[in-house]
Amino acid sequence: MSKWTVSPSPHMLSSNSTSNIMFDVIVALFPALLVGIYVFGPRALIVTLVCVAACMLSEFVIRKLMKRDNTLGDFSAIVTGILLAFNLPPQVPLWVAALGSVFAIVVVKQLFGGIGQNFANPAITARIFLFVSFSTYMTTWTVPFGYQHMADAVAGATPLVDIGSANALDLFLGNVSGCIGEVSAAALLLGGIYLSIRRVINPLVPLTFIGTVFVFTWVLGENPVNHIFAGGLMLGAIFMATDYSTTPATLKGKLIFALGCGVITTLIRVFGSYPEGVSFAILLMNLVTPLIDRCTQTKPFGAGGKQHV
Numbered sequence: 001m002s003k004w005t006v007s008p009s010p011h012m013l014s015s016n017s018t019s020n021i022m023f024d025v026i027v028a029l030f031p032a033l034l035v036g037i038y039v040f041g042p043r044a045l046i047v048t049l050v051c052v053a054a055c056m057l058s059e060f061v062i063r064k065l066m067k068r069d070n071t072l073g074d075f076s077a078i079v080t081g082i083l084l085a086f087n088l089p090p091q092v093p094l095w096v097a098a099l100g101s102v103f104a105i106v107v108v109k110q111l112f113g114g115i116g117q118n119f120a121n122p123a124i125t126a127r128i129f130l131f132v133s134f135s136t137y138m139t140t141w142t143v144p145f146g147y148q149h150m151a152d153a154v155a156g157a158t159p160l161v162d163i164g165s166a167n168a169l170d171l172f173l174g175n176v177s178g179c180i181g182e183v184s185a186a187a188l189l190l191g192g193i194y195l196s197i198r199r200v201i202n203p204l205v206p207l208t209f210i211g212t213v214f215v216f217t218w219v220l221g222e223n224p225v226n227h228i229f230a231g232g233l234m235l236g237a238i239f240m241a242t243d244y245s246t247t248p249a250t251l252k253g254k255l256i257f258a259l260g261c262g263v264i265t266t267l268i269r270v271f272g273s274y275p276e277g278v279s280f281a282i283l284l285m286n287l288v289t290p291l292i293d294r295c296t297q298t299k300p301f302g303a304g305g306k307q308h309v
Helices: 018-040 042-065 076-086 094-112 122-133 159-165 168-173 185-197 204-219 224-229 233-239 251-271 278-287 289-296
Strands: none
Touching (some): 018 076, 018 185, 018 233, 042 076, 076 094, 076 122, 076 233, 159 224, 168 224, 204 251, 233 251, 233 278, 251 278
């Protein structure tokens, strides 16, 4: 007797698999990784490798303990590791990076059922967890190219602290202090263009997120160009606000999500005591994604019509 797989609609054949999509994301992240290594030295690569290794090991072990299939082949753990590393300062202790990776995979991802069932972006949530738990490590920044002069770790500020006087070209190219993968807007934009061409992401989402920050900061008398180039905005808008699992399913819902992220980011940056708001904005909008989906879901064909007996 033949066995059939029964699943809800829509039923659509596609050449895009999870592993293909994740591989494209890895490729898109590569330019920002190269810039991070160039600006901060070998330490940036070491932190990234530790995060990737810890994420992969955590996923393998927890899946074994939960007696579930091995999912390392979908590359999602690698993407989580890279994204978490991109959200960390280069001089963060390696054990802190590893702890954040375990938290991202075990607590945020696998305990909720694995890829596609997590309630929030694992890398974003892990960054906030580490920031709350180890704020000193998470706010100790590295001077750009300091490794060339043996001046690696210094207590300093990111450009977001004094956003008005920051140099826009330095922000665009990456000649600033900050987290490993967020310093170069140019490299992140290059990755976003690649993902858009590959149709992995809808460009309307990052454009809406970034555009909202630009407009609102301009209205509030801030420097809008510096705001969109500085901090984690490009990284968050392109690679995290477009996450399939934790963002709304409909186009209308995605735009509401991106708009909300932009507004919350601006409010935290301009009026909050913490200069960066991207991570908190995305996490908060992740939490209301089910509500957005419920309010924007499309009506099935024929629904609402009169039934005739």
